[in-house]
Amino acid sequence: MFQYVLAADLGGTNLRMAVVARDGHIVHRERCSTPRSGDASLIVSTIANLVERCKQYIGSERFIVGIAAPIIMDLAAGRIGTSPNLPMLDGFPLRSEVEKMVGVTTILENDATAAAIGEHWLGASRKIDNSICLTLGTGVGGGLILNGQPHRGPDGTAGEIGHISVEPEGHPCGCGSQGCLEQYSSATAVVRMTRELAINMQSDLAETDDLSAEVIYNAAMNGDKVAILAYGKMGYYLGIALADLINILNPEVIILAGGLAAGWDAFVGETREQVEKRAFRVPATRVKLVRAELGDDAGMLGVASVAFSSIVQGQKGT
Amino acid sequence: MFQYVLAADLGGTNLRMAVVARDGHIVHRERCSTPRSGDASLIVSTIANLVERCKQYIGSERFIVGIAAPIIMDLAAGRIGTSPNLPMLDGFPLRSEVEKMVGVTTILENDATAAAIGEHWLGASRKIDNSICLTLGTGVGGGLILNGQPHRGPDGTAGEIGHISVEPEGHPCGCGSQGCLEQYSSATAVVRMTRELAINMQSDLAETDDLSAEVIYNAAMNGDKVAILAYGKMGYYLGIALADLINILNPEVIILAGGLAAGWDAFVGETREQVEKRAFRVPATRVKLVRAELGDDAGMLGVASVAFSSIVQGQKGT
Numbered sequence: 001m002f003q004y005v006l007a008a009d010l011g012g013t014n015l016r017m018a019v020v021a022r023d024g025h026i027v028h029r030e031r032c033s034t035p036r037s038g039d040a041s042l043i044v045s046t047i048a049n050l051v052e053r054c055k056q057y058i059g060s061e062r063f064i065v066g067i068a069a070p071i072i073m074d075l076a077a078g079r080i081g082t083s084p085n086l087p088m089l090d091g092f093p094l095r096s097e098v099e100k101m102v103g104v105t106t107i108l109e110n111d112a113t114a115a116a117i118g119e120h121w122l123g124a125s126r127k128i129d130n131s132i133c134l135t136l137g138t139g140v141g142g143g144l145i146l147n148g149q150p151h152r153g154p155d156g157t158a159g160e161i162g163h164i165s166v167e168p169e170g171h172p173c174g175c176g177s178q179g180c181l182e183q184y185s186s187a188t189a190v191v192r193m194t195r196e197l198a199i200n201m202q203s204d205l206a207e208t209d210d211l212s213a214e215v216i217y218n219a220a221m222n223g224d225k226v227a228i229l230a231y232g233k234m235g236y237y238l239g240i241a242l243a244d245l246i247n248i249l250n251p252e253v254i255i256l257a258g259g260l261a262a263g264w265d266a267f268v269g270e271t272r273e274q275v276e277k278r279a280f281r282v283p284a285t286r287v288k289l290v291r292a293e294l295g296d297d298a299g300m301l302g303v304a305s306v307a308f309s310s311i312v313q314g315q316k317g318t
Numbered sequence: 319m320f321q322y323v324l325a326a327d328l329g330g331t332n333l334r335m336a337v338v339a340r341d342g343h344i345v346h347r348e349r350c351s352t353p354r355s356g357d358a359s360l361i362v363s364t365i366a367n368l369v370e371r372c373k374q375y376i377g378s379e380r381f382i383v384g385i386a387a388p389i390i391m392d393l394a395a396g397r398i399g400t401s402p403n404l405p406m407l408d409g410f411p412l413r414s415e416v417e418k419m420v421g422v423t424t425i426l427e428n429d430a431t432a433a434a435i436g437e438h439w440l441g442a443s444r445k446i447d448n449s450i451c452l453t454l455g456t457g458v459g460g461g462l463i464l465n466g467q468p469h470r471g472p473d474g475t476a477g478e479i480g481h482i483s484v485e486p487e488g489h490p491c492g493c494g495s496q497g498c499l500e501q502y503s504s505a506t507a508v509v510r511m512t513r514e515l516a517i518n519m520q521s522d523l524a525e526t527d528d529l530s531a532e533v534i535y536n537a538a539m540n541g542d543k544v545a546i547l548a549y550g551k552m553g554y555y556l557g558i559a560l561a562d563l564i565n566i567l568n569p570e571v572i573i574l575a576g577g578l579a580a581g582w583d584a585f586v587g588e589t590r591e592q593v594e595k596r597a598f599r600v601p602a603t604r605v606k607l608v609r610a611e612l613g614d615d616a617g618m619l620g621v622a623s624v625a626f627s628s629i630v631q632g633q634k635g636t
Contacts, residue, residue, distance in 0.1 A: 074600045081600040130472060142566075151464060153568020154448060157601045160565040165558045165596060167486060177561070177596035240483045243495070244562065247478040248460075250471020278483060278495040282392045282399040283475045 007300035020304035066303030068114035073156030116143025118302030136260035184237035187213035235267030239274025257292035325618035338622035384621030386432035391474030434461025436620030454578035502555035553585030557592025575610035
């Protein structure tokens, strides 16, 4: 019986690890930069290094390792399918390689699914059986909790909400499709749409070099018309996707997580308007649209929860 | 312990009933016209009348009654939410009223969810844990089987696939939204799109008064360009919605049921092309797109299956 999970969040920029106790308490944290060059084995050794640093904080207690990562699973094939932000992981058996190097049981979870599970354990959807968590960041991820259980599907790929089509012949997407939600409701998209709108409209943002979703949010709050329009467009398309999800799944709660959720005031009005127009009345009345409560810890707490509750459905060596 | 379910399929035109045995064998069938005028109590008495006619075929055996109907549920409120094709049922407690009149336990299920359950019991998705059934008819309905169980959601409204947005500012929909799948991939939509296309293009169909999806299908098979384009458009939008569902739910099988599925050869090429372009490779490779096997019996067998397996989740007097 293990007492701790060393839970990693493998992001495109940072690799973080938390020592999580059975009650969800975080005992210790470590952080380093994610290796961006080299091959996948460098990520394995970096995770192993963080494990070594964390181990000293748990004495002689037993532990297992959990990893939340921005990956498309391929559970049946026993490896990662694709990893758009960390392409060296494409097709790599990350779980088994970390397990081999560290010498303890290791589990792997899609980061947005992990966030949904974390929020269900200790955050915005606790004690609620049907919830959807969207991570609005560089991209858009999603995780589903249905009837109290994570829904991963037979390949572990379920919840790819960022790739719902919201504009059938819209902006090309890295996934090979076009008009995906991620192309309109991610931080990357808000910056792109602001640049597009600033070409034809007067805005101080047109001359800003280091444009970010946060800079644009502040401009919107100060009345910049281009910034307001960009966030409005982001909220419009998000509302279309949420209405789809409400009509398909009848969730009780939809949680918005990730850095872009901080722009809530700038987009949520348009999002609610689209949901009200497009979703059926009964499930639209039921669902609560809320912000995440666990911040950056959601993914690590989620993968820890999976480990503690031993609901590692279908993990076959990814 | 009951041995039979008297299973009704309440359609916009016909009200059918089957006497279903525990092994799925249909012992007897009855049929009459659906009352289109008058109030909801006329539907109750018509169902009661079919029950009387069916009862003589089961001797002294016990039975319960099941009803599959084209309704948006409102389980929490204990009644039907809305019923777009039979508006006299809006807000009506059909289940409890039939139960009261007939004197035996009665269950009610959305017709597309019932079709999904029927196909899972005895049809195209038997022994498969994750499947989606679309009914392509006058409208577009949907039912979900996830992890071997019907997913209805807390209000019973889940599976409203016909109201996925496929064209954000597209054709107005009866649900209050616009650009819903139902406005492009239903039999009604194929007729409308054919009329729209025939205005600017040469086609024998322009002078056909009694245009139907079947007439247009035959014209497409005979090389009529307008008919080919209309079915192509129907297949294109269907492919967009299926790619959404594949990315969100990672199903193993998607079943196309309903009258319009008979036009398979005229639309499925375009549908597959959109799925290939828009869905992630791993779940798109997994999923099989197939035609329903149970025809018009799927809904009746589905509601019978719910009764026999006593998985009447959350039925509270609708």
